[in-house]
Amino acid sequence: MKLFDVYPLFDIEIVKGRGVHTYDAEGTEYLDLYGGHAVISVGHSHPHYVEALAKQAENLVFYSNSVINTLQQTLADKLGKASGYDDYQLFLVNSGAEANENALKLASFHTGKNRVISFKKAFHGRTSLAVEATDNPKIVAPVNESGHITFVPFNDIDAVKAELAKGDVCAVIIEGIQGVGGVQIPADSFLQALRKACDESGAVLILDEIQSGYGRSGKFFAHQYAGIRPDIITMAKGIGNGFPLGGMLISPKIEPSYGMLGTTFGGNHLACAAGIAVLDIFEQENLVENSREVGEYLIEQLRAFPQIKEVRGRGLMIGIEFAEPVKELRRRLLFEQKVFTGASGTNVLRLLPPLVLTKADADEFIKRFKAVL
Numbered sequence: 001m002k003l004f005d006v007y008p009l010f011d012i013e014i015v016k017g018r019g020v021h022t023y024d025a026e027g028t029e030y031l032d033l034y035g036g037h038a039v040i041s042v043g044h045s046h047p048h049y050v051e052a053l054a055k056q057a058e059n060l061v062f063y064s065n066s067v068i069n070t071l072q073q074t075l076a077d078k079l080g081k082a083s084g085y086d087d088y089q090l091f092l093v094n095s096g097a098e099a100n101e102n103a104l105k106l107a108s109f110h111t112g113k114n115r116v117i118s119f120k121k122a123f124h125g126r127t128s129l130a131v132e133a134t135d136n137p138k139i140v141a142p143v144n145e146s147g148h149i150t151f152v153p154f155n156d157i158d159a160v161k162a163e164l165a166k167g168d169v170c171a172v173i174i175e176g177i178q179g180v181g182g183v184q185i186p187a188d189s190f191l192q193a194l195r196k197a198c199d200e201s202g203a204v205l206i207l208d209e210i211q212s213g214y215g216r217s218g219k220f221f222a223h224q225y226a227g228i229r230p231d232i233i234t235m236a237k238g239i240g241n242g243f244p245l246g247g248m249l250i251s252p253k254i255e256p257s258y259g260m261l262g263t264t265f266g267g268n269h270l271a272c273a274a275g276i277a278v279l280d281i282f283e284q285e286n287l288v289e290n291s292r293e294v295g296e297y298l299i300e301q302l303r304a305f306p307q308i309k310e311v312r313g314r315g316l317m318i319g320i321e322f323a324e325p326v327k328e329l330r331r332r333l334l335f336e337q338k339v340f341t342g343a344s345g346t347n348v349l350r351l352l353p354p355l356v357l358t359k360a361d362a363d364e365f366i367k368r369f370k371a372v373l
């Protein structure tokens with residue numbers, strides 16, 4: 001049987017990972033500045049993570065959400081403590097798109113309204129509402145065109161207010177830092193004004209922290225730089241360090257009722273064991289602080305290159321914008337210098353390394369980066 005061919009692949013197979021490195025079958029070592037697309041948070045095959053998964057798999061991999069699963073409560077308690085949101089409620093799913101889909105649904109249930117405000121260049125996933133809230137018509141199928149989404153310019157509070165004034169908006173959804181959109185950071189003052197405008201209109205404020213969250217920005221969630229508290233926070237990517245896991249943190253003002261949301265696999269035992277191990281490692285190794293420190297260090301080094309147009313980022317979510325396309329640069333980094341990197345659009349190289357990256361790793365990257373420039 002053929003694979004359904006939707007991914008333009010690099011001609012490399014990765015068979016092993018350790019910390020910030022990955023390896024092909026011949027044993028060639030690659031420095032991973034991409035983290036498998038911001039997914040690897042505590043490093044590849046961290047010993048504590050591997051042990052926790054193996055132990056849990058021996059006991060129980062899965063049982064349904066029709067019985068008590070104390071691992072979900074353990075994860076909720078640890079996440080409340082790590083994030084500062086211990087008064088919120090946790091709902092677990094399997095992916096980022098599913099988290100956003102459920103967040104939008106919940107906002108609509110809560111308000112009884114049906115219009116959603118999203119932003120230019122936003123990316124929220126591939127399921128029906130999540131993809132419609134993504135500003136890329138190429139990936140929106142005709143069946144996804146509900147007409148419920150309105151796009152407004154990023155960082156433009158007057159445009160948001162004009163839409164909210166129409167009275168039919170259930171939710172505003174925004175990334176903590178736009179990833180696909182080129183590592184664009186919303187202004188702190190914009191997020192603060194957005195919080196106020198949503199309070200005044202009753203619209204639910206959803207922060208998509210699927211990429212920017214979980215320590216990546218140098219705070220637990222990127223929106224915490226602005227000091228605001230959203231109504232719903234969506235998470236995925238780094239939360240399971242590669243095991244599929246997503247979730248929503250839901251404000252206490254939004255009340256659950258039996259059956260309003262549901263999932264077969266979400267919050268299963270093995271997924272929770274992964275999530276718990278990740279947070280234990282975050283605490284033991286101070287990964288949020290490490291992300292901030294090493295990120296600042298890396299950004300500073302990158303800003304010294306005259307070939308670069310602009311460096312944007314917080315913590316270990318970094319966009320390096322060039323005047324020309326980065327495709328060839330990215331390919332050369334991979335094949336000549338053995339470094340994985342990501343991209344946003346055509347001209348931005350995107351760095352999303354595991355949060356265990358050290359300053360010595362950053363120096364090594366800079367050395368190899370210099371060599372291809």
Ligand SMILES: *Cc1c(COP(=O)(O)O)cnc(C)c1O
Nearest residue numbers: 095096097123124125210211236
């Ligand atoms: C990756 C991503 C998603 C989608 O997550 P999936 O797990 O691929 O469904 C949504 N929003 C943002 C900001 C993302 O980076």
